[in-house]
Every structure is written in C-alpha cells, then in structure tokens.
Amino acid sequence: ETGVTQTPRHLVMGMTNKKSLKCEQHLGHNAMYWYKQSAKKPLELMFVYSLEERVENNSVPSRFSPECPNSSHLFLHLHTLQPEDSALYLCASSQGVDPYNEQFFGPGTRLTVL
Amino acid sequence: DAKTTQPPSMDCAEGRAANLPCNHSTISGNEYVYWYRQIHSQGPQYIIHGLKNNETNEMASLIITEDRKSSTLILPHATLRDTAVYYCIVRVYSSASKIIFGSGTRLSIRP
Numbered sequence: 662e663t664g665v666t667q668t669p670r671h672l673v674m675g676m677t678n679k680k681s682l683k684c685e686q687h688l689g690h691n692a693m694y695w696y697k698q699s700a701k702k703p704l705e706l707m708f709v710y711s712l713e714e715r716v717e718n719n720s721v722p723s724r725f726s727p728e729c730p731n732s733s734h735l736f737l738h739l740h741t742l743q744p745e746d747s748a749l750y751l752c753a754s755s756q757g758v759d760p761y762n763e764q765f766f767g768p769g770t771r772l773t774v775l
Numbered sequence: 776d777a778k779t780t781q782p783p784s785m786d787c788a789e790g791r792a793a794n795l796p797c798n799h800s801t802i803s804g805n806e807y808v809y810w811y812r813q814i815h816s817q818g819p820q821y822i823i824h825g826l827k828n829n830e831t832n833e834m835a836s837l838i839i840t841e842d843r844k845s846s847t848l849i850l851p852h853a854t855l856r857d858t859a860v861y862y863c864i865v866r867v868y869s870s871a872s873k874i875i876f877g878s879g880t881r882l883s884i885r886p
C-alpha cells in the first residue's frame with residue numbers, strides 16, 4: 662500500500678461512452694499526476710496538478726479531461742475514446758513538484774476501449 | 776532532458792546479487808539518478824536515488840561513477856519477488872514536475 666488508491670481497477674468502455682477514473686491520496690501531498698502506460702511502451706506523463714492547479718499538460722488529446730477538486734482527489738474524465746487509448750492509467754502524488762521529491766504511485770486502472 | 780540507456784533484459788539466479796546498469800552520459804550537475812521498479816500490472820515503486828555518492832537502503836544499493844555518466848543498481852540477494860521492470864531515471868530540474876521513464880530493464884530471477 663502506497664497511500665494512493667485508484668478506482669476502478671479495471672474498466673471496459675465503448676468509444677461513445679463517458680467514464681471517469683478516480684484517484685485519491687492519503688499522504689497529505691499537494692501535487693498529483695496522471696500517467697499512461699501502453700503495452701510495451703514507456704510511461705508517459707499526461708497531466709500534473711500542483712495545489713489543485715494544472716501546471717503541465719503534455720499534449721494530451723482533449724478527449725482526456727482532468728479535474729482536481731482538492732489536493733487529495735484527482736479525476737480523469739474520458740469521452741469518445743479510441744481503441745489505441747487502451748492502457749494502464751497510473752496516478753501518482755508527491756509533496757510539491759520539486760524534482761527531488763519522490764512520487765508515490767497508485768495501482769493503476771486497466772482501461773480497455775472497444 | 777538527460778536520457779538514460781538500459782539493457783532491455785537481464786536474468787539473475789535467486790540468492791545472487793543482481794547488478795543493473797544504466798548510462799546517463801548527458802546528466803547535468805543538479806540532476807539526481809532515481810530508480811523505480813514496476814512489478815507486472817502494478818504501479819511503479821520507488822527504490823533509491825542519489826546525486827554523487829553511493830547510497831544504500833533496505834532494498835538496494837546505488838553506485839554512481841565518479842563522472843556521473845553511469846550508475847548501477849544492486850539488489851544484494853535477489854528473490855523471485857524482485858522480478859520486475861527496473862527504470863533508471865534522471866530528474867529534469869528545468870521541468871520541475873517530470874519523471875521521464877524510458878523502456879527499463881526487465882529483470883528475471885530464476886530459481
């Protein structure tokens with residue numbers, strides 16, 4: 662247990678569906694991240710939130726929409742996804758976005774888009 | 776961004792030391808070397824990090840060369856539970872929030 666939880670752990674959705682991924686951290690951190698891990702590819706950073714403000718967006722398609730209502734919760738809203746968006750989506754948190762701060766990862770949500 | 780190069784796969788006998796190399800020849804003076812590992816279908820797990828000096832914790836040791844262009848992660852007594860993909864990462868100071876993961880080394884521990 663890292664103190665970062667993600668729900669659901671598995672999700673299957675059609676291309677016309679709208680769904681949301683949820684992440685919650687119990688560590689008192691103030692920065693949260695979304696990563697995508699496709700099969701046989703390196704982890705890709707998608708979004709970074711610091712003090713509930715988005716500080717980084719790595720050219721992610723608009724069909725992925727993040728939301729950070731408070732420092733403990735992070736959502737990733739999904740709509741009109743493509744099959745190539747099937748991947749493991751990982752949430753992480755850290756205390757500050759200082760590069761020397763350790764990021765704690767959740768277990769991930771395995772997403773399959775049909 | 777400093778890039779890292781790791782062998783795609785390695786194997787090690789259970790109970791022996793596993794030595795995982797990493798090259799980071801373009802590392803800058805303020806950049807740290809971090810190691811994470813990812814066991815199948817789980818999130819990455821932090822292992823250890825260092826700047827110049829060798830570091831040791833309950834999980835592993837990190838040896839960084841004097842010129843800082845390469846490092847080695849050492850798992851002193853590998854077990855089957857150490858089977859995972861190991862990522863060597865250099866933190867990018869100018870992009871304060873990024874962890875840039877490469878392809879990593881898939882370590883297999885044989886009984």
